[in-house]
Amino acid sequence: MKVRYFAWMKRTVGVAEEEVAPPSNVTTVGELVAWLRERSGGHAEALAEGAAFGAAVDKRTVPFDAKLAGATEVAFFPPFTGG
Amino acid sequence: MTVRVQESDFDVGAELDRLTRDNRRIGGLAVFVGLVRELHVRDGYHRDRIDALTLEHYPGMTEAALEEIEAEARRRWPLEATLIVHRYGRLEPGDRIVLVAVGSPHREAAFEACEFLVDWLKTKAPFWKLEDTPQGEKWVGAHAGDDQAAARWEKK
Numbered sequence: 001m002k003v004r005y006f007a008w009m010k011r012t013v014g015v016a017e018e019e020v021a022p023p024s025n026v027t028t029v030g031e032l033v034a035w036l037r038e039r040s041g042g043h044a045e046a047l048a049e050g051a052a053f054g055a056a057v058d059k060r061t062v063p064f065d066a067k068l069a070g071a072t073e074v075a076f077f078p079p080f081t082g083g
Numbered sequence: 084m085t086v087r088v089q090e091s092d093f094d095v096g097a098e099l100d101r102l103t104r105d106n107r108r109i110g111g112l113a114v115f116v117g118l119v120r121e122l123h124v125r126d127g128y129h130r131d132r133i134d135a136l137t138l139e140h141y142p143g144m145t146e147a148a149l150e151e152i153e154a155e156a157r158r159r160w161p162l163e164a165t166l167i168v169h170r171y172g173r174l175e176p177g178d179r180i181v182l183v184a185v186g187s188p189h190r191e192a193a194f195e196a197c198e199f200l201v202d203w204l205k206t207k208a209p210f211w212k213l214e215d216t217p218q219g220e221k222w223v224g225a226h227a228g229d230d231q232a233a234a235r236w237e238k239k
Contacts, residue, residue: 007139007211008222052225056209059144075141079225082138082169082210083117083181083201 001068003036005046006077009053012046022068029055030064032074046076053078084165086149088140090172093182102164102184109163111190113197115183121176123214123223135215138171138180145169148208156185156200160192167200169210199236206233 004017026035033055037044047053055062056075068074085102095116103109122130149167156165164186174180183200187193212223 004141006141006209007213056141056144059141059147061148075144077141077209078211078222080206080209081212081223081225082140082208083205083229 001071002073003032004073004075006075008078009046009076013042014040027068028064029057029062029066029068029074032068033064033076084153085167086146086153087168088142088145088149089168089170092170092179093168095179095182098166098168098182099184102166103186106163106186108188109186110188111193112164112184112186113190113193114185115181115197115201116179117181117201119174119176119178119180123216131214131216131218131221133176133214133216135173135175136180137173137213137215139211139213140169140171141209145209149204152200152203152207155203156196159199160185160187160196162187162192162196165196165200167204169204169208171210202229202232202236205229 001020002017003020005013010016022032022035026032033047037047053076055064057066057071058073099112099114103112119136121132123133149169153165153167156162162185166182166184168182170180183197185193185197185200187196206229214221214223
């Protein structure tokens with residue numbers, strides 16, 4: 001699946017998007033976050049426990065207990081500041 | 084009924100004219116235009132001058148989120164016309180960022196729905212602001228006042 005990062009998270013991780021293949025025991029967004037943290041220091045910092053960020057699966061905002069089954073794109077982003 | 088996310092500026096007069104031209108049921112049109120301020124107030128009183136603002140969005144998701152917010156407004160108020168135009172990219176103080184226009188037979192619904200759309204798009208549509216200041220680049224943090232403004236429209 002494709003993982004995308006936005007705003008400061010993109011800079012902290014170091015890439016805007018990446019293709020990942022998490023193991024089969026990673027079934028929720030929260031489990032994906034924990035798994036991604038292991039990829040690099042930038043990932044660990046951007047996706048740190050307690051950091052204020054949200055997630056979307058296939059361009060819809062979801063809670064961290066949302067299932068990943070069938071997801072093609074998962075995105076992580078800081079709180080929105082438009083308008 | 085229209086949502087657009089674009090890099091280019093918009094002409095407020097032309098947009099409003101197009102929105103209302105063929106609809107004689109509109110009696111009131113409420114309009115909000117958001118502009119880039121040159122001073123950003125932080126922590127209540129500390130002010131930073133900004134040279135520019137860069138708006139990032141999430142193509143596809145941003146449009147879908149705006150359409151959902153617009154659909155919610157139409158469920159809550161009797162609206163004849165709605166328009167949201169939001170820009171992205173690099174903007175300078177004085178530049179227009181967003182246009183929200185709402186037409187209804189009566190002004191009360193138009194005013195309320197316009198305010199609702201602005202409050203919700205600030206907290207529910209994926210946009211992020213990066214400020215270019217004399218001290219360097221700064222990502223704008225979420226503002227508690229915006230969350231409170233959005234929350235007052237939540238259905239109890």
